[in-house]
Amino acid sequence: AQHLVESGGGSVQAGGSLTLSCVAPEFIYNGRCMGWFRQTPGKQREGVATFYTGDRSTQYVDSVRGRFTASGTNAKSTMYLQMNNLKPDDTAMYYCAATRVYGYACSPGEPQSSDFGYWGQGTQVTVSS
Numbered sequence: 074a075q076h077l078v079e080s081g082g083g084s085v086q087a088g089g090s091l092t093l094s095c096v097a098p099e100f101i102y103n104g105r106c107m108g109w110f111r112q113t114p115g116k117q118r119e120g121v122a123t124f125y126t127g128d129r130s131t132q133y134v135d136s137v138r139g140r141f142t143a144s145g146t147n148a149k150s151t152m153y154l155q156m157n158n159l160k161p162d163d164t165a166m167y168y169c170a171a172t173r174v175y176g177y178a179c180s181p182g183e184p185q186s187s188d189f190g191y192w193g194q195g196t197q198v199t200v201s202s
Contacts, residue, residue, distance in 0.1 A: 076097065076098055076101055076171075076191045076192075076193075077095055077096070077097045077101070077169050077170065077171065077191055077192060077193035078095070078096045078097075078193055078194070079093060079094065079095050079167065079168065079169050079193040079194065079195060079196040080093070080094050080096075080196055081093040081094050081196060082167060082196030082197045082198045083197075083198070083199070084199040084200075084201065085159055085198075085199075085200055085201070086200070086201050086202075087159060087160055087161055087200055087201065087202050088158055088159065089159050089200070090155070090156060090157045090158075090159065091156050091159065091198060092153055092154065092155050092156070093109070093153065093154040093156070093167055093169070093196060093198075094151055094152070094153055095107070095109075095151065095152040095153070095154075095169030095193060096149070096150060096151050097150050097151070097152070097169075097171060097191070098150065099150045101150075101171045101191050102126055102145075102147070102150035102151075102152070102171070103126055103147070103150070104126060104127055104175050104176050105125075105126060105171045105172050105174075105175055105176075105177075106123055106124075106125050106126075106171070106172040106177065106178060106179035106180070106184075106188075107123065107124045107125070107126060107143075107145065107152045107169065107170070107171050107172075108120055108122065108123045108124075108169070108170045108171075108172075108179070108184040108189055109121050109122045109123075109124075109141075109143060109152075109154045109167060109168070109169055109170075110167070110168045110169075110170060110184065110186065110189075111163075111165035111166065111167045111168070111198075112165055112166050112168070112195075113164065113165045113166070118168070118186050119134075119165075119183075120134065120183050120184030120185065120186070121133065121134050121136070121137050121141065121184075122134070122137065122141055122143040122154060122184075123143065123179040123184050124143040124144065124145050124152055124179075125178045125179045126145055126147060126152075127176075127178060128178070129144070129145065130178065130179070131143045131144075132179060132181070132182075132184075134183050136162075137156075137163075140156065140157050140158045140159075141154060141155065141156050141157070142154070142155040142157075143155075152169060154167070154169075156198070159198075159200045160200060161200050161201065161202045162200075163198060163200050164198060164199050164200050165197075165198060166195040166196070166197050166198075167195060167196050167197075167198050168192055168193055168194075168195045169192075169193045170184075170186075170189035170190075170191060170192045170193070171189060171190070171191040172188050172189050172190065172191075173188065173189065173190035173191075174188075
């Protein structure tokens with residue numbers, strides 16, 4: 074069953090911005106590591122950012138650090154990904170996810186798909202040059 078719902082994808086030109094949203098049930102959102110992943114056809118899913126709802130800490134992979142910002146509104150059980158200065162290489166289907174384990178901060182480094190048990194259906198981001 075789908076638990077998370079993403080929105081906000083679209084088509085923009087290079088240098089533009091988009092904000093993705095991810096709404097989760099409260100029992101999933103609270104106290105878990107939330108992650109943003111992306112995938113292009115023929116490639117493995119890549120983790121790009123995490124947001125721990127417990128202390129609002131964030132982590133980013135090098136390719137998006139300084140351009141993407143993960144955040145959340147706990148009252149709405151919603152996580153966001155603000156994406157600025159978008160590049161054609163950012164074109165992908167973007168997914169939000171939540172870890173299987175409750176009550177632990179996000180692991181350091183690039184988020185691993187195997188750690189996340191709840192997923193959304195994805196939202197497409199297309200960046201043209």
